Amino acid sequence: MKHTIELNHRKYPWRKGLTVSALMAENRFGFSFIIVKLNGAIVEEEAWAGAAIAAGDRVEMIHVFGGG
Amino acid sequence: MEAKHEVLATYTYEESSIERGYNNRSLYIGVGGDYDTGAQGPLTHRLNGSRGTVIGEKAVTPFMKEKFVGGKGFDLYHLWKAVRPDTRWDAPENDIVISPGPLAGITQYPGAGKSLVCCVSALTNLPIDSNVGGHFGPFLKFAGFDILELQGQAEEEIIIFIDGNAHTVTIETAPEEAVDSHILCEQLYERYAETPEDKQNISIVSSGRAAEHALIGMLNFSFWDKRRGCVRLKQAGRGGVGTVFRHKKIKAVALRYRGVHGDLNHPANKSLLNAAGVRMHKEIAQNDHLQNNMRKIGTANIIDVMDQYDLLPVHNFQYGSHPDTAKISARVFIEKYVTQNVPDGCWFGCSLSCAKAVDGFALRTGPYKGSRVCVDGPEYENAAALGSNVGCFDPHWILEGNFYCDTYGLDTISMGTMTAFAMECYERGFYNLEDTGGLDLRWGNGEAVLELMHQMAQGRGFGMVVGKGIRQMKRIFAERFHLTPQQIKDMEDFGMENKGLEYSEYMMKESLAQQAGYALCNKGPQHDEAWLIFMDMVNNQIPTMEDKAEALHFFPMFRTWFSLLGLCKLPWIDIAPPDNRYSAEPQKIPGHIQNYIDIYEGVLGERHTEASIVRQSERVYTFQRVFILRMGSGQRRHDTPPARSLGPITVGEYLSREERYDRQLREHVGIDPAGKSAEERIEILMNYRWARYWQLVDTVYARRGWTPNGIPKLEKLREIGMDLPELVEVVRPYLEEEGYWPDETHD
Numbered sequence: 144m145k146h147t148i149e150l151n152h153r154k155y156p157w158r159k160g161l162t163v164s165a166l167m168a169e170n171r172f173g174f175s176f177i178i179v180k181l182n183g184a185i186v187e188e189e190a191w192a193g194a195a196i197a198a199g200d201r202v203e204m205i206h207v208f209g210g211g
Numbered sequence: 212m213e214a215k216h217e218v219l220a221t222y223t224y225e226e227s228s229i230e231r232g233y234n235n236r237s238l239y240i241g242v243g244g245d246y247d248t249g250a251q252g253p254l255t256h257r258l259n260g261s262r263g264t265v266i267g268e269k270a271v272t273p274f275m276k277e278k279f280v281g282g283k284g285f286d287l288y289h290l291w292k293a294v295r296p297d298t299r300w301d302a303p304e305n306d307i308v309i310s311p312g313p314l315a316g317i318t319q320y321p322g323a324g325k326s327l328v329c330c331v332s333a334l335t336n337l338p339i340d341s342n343v344g345g346h347f348g349p350f351l352k353f354a355g356f357d358i359l360e361l362q363g364q365a366e367e368e369i370i371i372f373i374d375g376n377a378h379t380v381t382i383e384t385a386p387e388e389a390v391d392s393h394i395l396c397e398q399l400y401e402r403y404a405e406t407p408e409d410k411q412n413i414s415i416v417s418s419g420r421a422a423e424h425a426l427i428g429m430l431n432f433s434f435w436d437k438r439r440g441c442v443r444l445k446q447a448g449r450g451g452v453g454t455v456f457r458h459k460k461i462k463a464v465a466l467r468y469r470g471v472h473g474d475l476n477h478p479a480n481k482s483l484l485n486a487a488g489v490r491m492h493k494e495i496a497q498n499d500h501l502q503n504n505m506r507k508i509g510t511a512n513i514i515d516v517m518d519q520y521d522l523l524p525v526h527n528f529q530y531g532s533h534p535d536t537a538k539i540s541a542r543v544f545i546e547k548y549v550t551q552n553v554p555d556g557c558w559f560g561c562s563l564s565c566a567k568a569v570d571g572f573a574l575r576t577g578p579y580k581g582s583r584v585c586v587d588g589p590e591y592e593n594a595a596a597l598g599s600n601v602g603c604f605d606p607h608w609i610l611e612g613n614f615y616c617d618t619y620g621l622d623t624i625s626m627g628t629m630t631a632f633a634m635e636c637y638e639r640g641f642y643n644l645e646d647t648g649g650l651d652l653r654w655g656n657g658e659a660v661l662e663l664m665h666q667m668a669q670g671r672g673f674g675m676v677v678g679k680g681i682r683q684m685k686r687i688f689a690e691r692f693h694l695t696p697q698q699i700k701d702m703e704d705f706g707m708e709n710k711g712l713e714y715s716e717y718m719m720k721e722s723l724a725q726q727a728g729y730a731l732c733n734k735g736p737q738h739d740e741a742w743l744i745f746m747d748m749v750n751n752q753i754p755t756m757e758d759k760a761e762a763l764h765f766f767p768m769f770r771t772w773f774s775l776l777g778l779c780k781l782p783w784i785d786i787a788p789p790d791n792r793y794s795a796e797p798q799k800i801p802g803h804i805q806n807y808i809d810i811y812e813g814v815l816g817e818r819h820t821e822a823s824i825v826r827q828s829e830r831v832y833t834f835q836r837v838f839i840l841r842m843g844s845g846q847r848r849h850d851t852p853p854a855r856s857l858g859p860i861t862v863g864e865y866l867s868r869e870e871r872y873d874r875q876l877r878e879h880v881g882i883d884p885a886g887k888s889a890e891e892r893i894e895i896l897m898n899y900r901w902a903r904y905w906q907l908v909d910t911v912y913a914r915r916g917w918t919p920n921g922i923p924k925l926e927k928l929r930e931i932g933m934d935l936p937e938l939v940e941v942v943r944p945y946l947e948e949e950g951y952w953p954d955e956t957h958d
Binding site: 150151152171172174175176178185197203204205206207208209210 | 766787
């Protein structure tokens, strides 16, 4: 089994129990408007804490911000 | 004061009816001086006043509307005609052109009160454009004009007054009025408002005393805040437009218009306009507090965000975050300073309401020490420029600097970036306390930053050197302080300017797309052309050179469109509908693009697509590129950024993010950093980044239809309908030299 995931198209280490919320915290992704996709499917914000990430998963955390 | 006024010209004009966003005429004001007014093109009406003053009108033609749309497009079109290739900022023919755009003044949709200001920049001697809120632009349009031109050089201090209801324009001397904006505006509101309620019908364009001495002068556009009972100021900040204004000896342009209502643009399809407005207001009401909190704290909401993502410029762009940022966080300003629960739109109908203010702020320094004033801010740029970038994490100094920049007529962005440069030179020992006349320019000395501003206002001291901007400071420091060749090279590397304009306040080191987004800007490095950092650095949505080049085509073009129409970009990009997450291109906020297509059709009666919007902008953007070429810039070498914008140039910068940079050496460059000194690693990394930068520049030029030297090709000008003889004449010698002049057109 691969012990990595893909985060925003870059290889990223995976660990057992990794969730969307934990991954965001690890990366200090604290911006208020982030779209999360897990293997191409949207994960709603209410589900981030419980959304488990498996080894090999593709995660996108898209910050929607365009500057002034 | 009024007893000392002498009327130089009084002009009466015909009432106009706006049709689908246009009056179809412009107002021309020559304030005196020796220049050829005939170069402007014909005036349809003309009055010659005393002391060389001229007031007249010009037609806004179908050609202008087709090619240039309005706003910045109209400004640049008139500026091109007004100046010669050798015109410098202080020449009388330099033309300050103000145009609000055909959508400006609608009240149904948020962010529709913008004016665009262009002139030859005091900092760059190139055309500069700056957008600004406040009521002047819409009032100008309702008074009967799509454009205002201010040309010439007055002999004495003057004030121009446009009475939009009586249809008169007056030029008169004004020797005794104040120059600093917060005082001058109070004087002029008292003078021109006939009742207290009438103040909301007044708007003033003004600058300040520092704009008389520093090259970073800006223009304030006012509006009356009836809830606070005071004048508010919004800024056309960049490039020294205020310096040009004061050089012309114009103290103010005042405008009164009574009778604002939502339909003054005589829209083609009001229901389309209303429906888009209702959608947007509802979206803001339901989502702003969950997203960017613009209604509560405005653009300052991102201070903490930028720090968190290592994007907040610290100590002259050396670093992207600082442990003390919490002291200047949005929360601090919300809890301790910003007056809450007051609608803060800078034009009627803007429910995003980002124009925050601090009431009753007590000043500690300068000529107004002890006064309690209203500070228009904080904005993010002010907090970063006057705060973190100069190492100051005291909110008081940020707000006091914000106030004095506004009333003195100084651009906060250039003020901060060039002070940060001066501080780094000082910290490196290029000069000392004696050289600065006792100003201790160590990082974080907020009081010294204020003293620089006061010196600029008084025209004395080291402030006069700093006020010339980074490009001139590099030359002055080298000569005055006998710097070594290495020190001179270092200043080139850490002096954060391009084309003579100081960088705005976003750390771009880890985003190649943003590095190019800044350095390829026609006017110099300002983020209003492209803000791609999250897309590139964080989201990794544009990984290839082609992806980045496509983003560097779409976003600068789409953003240009706002400046043609008189719109604010924030309601496009700083809020999003919940279903935006399901979009294929969420960064574009497609739902909002549809709104803009609707309001354009609602006012002008023409249906657009995303592609045709981009094409409209491409015409003006390419015109501006040819314009800067005509004025001596616009080639590849002018798009060279300072080294620091590409990455770490000092050991301190490298070691502060050593793990990141070592990983990049391994993974991107294919070099094992082990055993190499920091200096060796910097050299390898920077060589790699420079090569990537120029590779991207080549790709962007190709995407935009430009040659490898950055010259728009003839076929591109033809494709977009801009193969106008005067443009072709400018590009032809460059295309011939580079071998891109097509055979078919050889004589």
